[in-house]
Amino acid sequence: MKILLIGEYSRLHNSLKEGLQALGHEVTIIGTGDNFKQFPVDYSISAKFITSNRILRFLNKAFFKVFNSDLQLLEKGIRFYFFLPKLKNFDIVQLINSNAIETYPFLSKYLLKKVFQNNHKSFLLICGEDTPIIDFLLLQKMRYSILSPLFEDENLKKSYHFSLKYTQKNYRNLFDFVKQNTKKIIVSDLDYKIPLPEYELIPNPVNTDKIKAESLIISNKIIVFLGINEGSYIKKGTSYFEKTLKIIEQKYPDQVEIIISKNLPYTEYIKLYSKSHILLDQVFGYDQGYNALEAMTKGKVVFTGAEKEFEEYYNLTEKVCINALADVDYLVNELSFLIENPEEIIAIGKRASAFIQKEHHYITIAQKYLETWN
Incomplete structure (x- = not known):
């Protein structure tokens, strides 16, 4: 099968790719590589143009202060658009997040509509923050969560901008759009299975051939x-x-x-x-x-x-x-x-x-x- 994996935040999709390749499948990853982490991808949509130029970085900061919007999101969306001709005729497409393209939600919907139309079956993987996860955590039904510091100190709200954006109307609409156009939602561990018990849990894949077990030796400190x-x-x-x-x-x-x-x-x-x-x-x-x-x-x-x-x-x-x-x-x-x-x-x-x-x-x-x- 031909498989397209959209987004990479942790090396999860890389390890899955390696497992699928070992089983004889053709796999392509498109994503940003998650900024400074620089995870490998086959097609990079990272905002290289804006981040590599000091003047553009300064202008982007000024733009953000005035409009509360990051032009890097636009660059990622544009880069994804130019890859669209290569993102066709895949048997399986999997998004690592409803916001896997990391662009403006309206642009994500436009781009993903093209992806969904041009490929066979699509799936959504929840392995981090996304709309239903944040919605559940805000109910404070768990003993603690990543939002616990915010509940204790509302002054931290600015630090939770990334998390709370998923409750905004545009990101909520994006999630609903992805959910409607994917066959199934999968979760990667219990931090997402507990809030979303209705979805199947498939544990994170780890390439134990590439990352080998080592015997710990404590000789000094x-x-x-x-x-x-x-x-x-x-x-x-x-x-x-x-x-x-x-x-x-x-x-x-x-x-x-x-x-x-x-x-x-x-x-x-x-x-x-x-x-x-x-x-x-x-x-x-x-x-x-x-x-x-x-x-x-x-x-x-x-x-x-x-x-x-x-x-x-x-x-x-x-x-x-x-x-x-x-x-x-x-x-x-x-x-x-x-x-x-x-x-x-x-x-x-x-x-x-x-x-x-x-x-x-x-x-x-x-x-x-x-x-x-x-």
């Missing part, structure tokens, strides 16, 4: 890694990790090495965290996002979402990662236990990579997508 993405700093609860690390640094000055990165491209990010034993991911999740899964594949101990819903869904009796919470004392205690019991780091790391191999293997997951699409 225990290395703890925190990768900061400023765009999701509040939503991931990164400040709780930062406060925790300051305490850990003072508590174990001779036993721990701390590495902190900020807004690195994906390839550089992977290199930097590869030598770590423990990775700090996020505190407001119930299940693991893509970043955590890749680290677990390598056998790292990851502080991330691992709530009771996750343990029950996968029938787990032992920890494969550490459930991170928005509680500095709790995080310090959990980290301290691992530092004082390094054999636990080794044991959890082994279980983590075995769990990924069993539940997230990219070829097995690609087969599940094929069954759902068909």
Whole structure:
């Protein structure tokens, strides 16, 4: 089959592509590569023209201040338009988000209408923020969520512009349009299955041939890694990790090495965290996002979402990662236990990579997508 994947935010579509290719299918990815992360795509629609010119960047900032609109969105839409002749006659089209083209909603609808008309079957994957997710989280029915900091401090509303835009009429209309023109909606983990129980969950695919399990060796210091993405700093609860690390640094000055990165491209990010034993991911999740899964594949101990819903869904009796919470004392205690019991780091790391191999293997997951699409 010929398969078109629209959008790439985490390497999910790349891993799915690799699994589908292993099964003999032809796969094309079109997207921005998610800005600074620079994920591989076959057809790039990133706003290279505006971002590469200092004068244009300045003019775009001025335009945004006056009109509250980003011209990069327009460039992405225009670039997608010129790829339309190549986006025909695919058996399957999958969008990674209703806003997968990352342009103005009215332009997205125009472009996607062409895509839907020129191809066979289309599907929507929800693996991040989208209209029904934000709608549900705003009801505050979950114990906590990525919106918890906003509920505690309304002054953070500006920081949640990206999330809350999905409740605006134009983005809501875009979601409804995509939903009406796709055969099925799929969710990628429990953070989206819990709000949307009516949709099928297909776990994130991880290429365990490319990202191999490594035996953790603790010969000297225990290395703890925190990768900061400023765009999701509040939503991931990164400040709780930062406060925790300051305490850990003072508590174990001779036993721990701390590495902190900020807004690195994906390839550089992977290199930097590869030598770590423990990775700090996020505190407001119930299940693991893509970043955590890749680290677990390598056998790292990851502080991330691992709530009771996750343990029950996968029938787990032992920890494969550490459930991170928005509680500095709790995080310090959990980290301290691992530092004082390094054999636990080794044991959890082994279980983590075995769990990924069993539940997230990219070829097995690609087969599940094929069954759902068909």
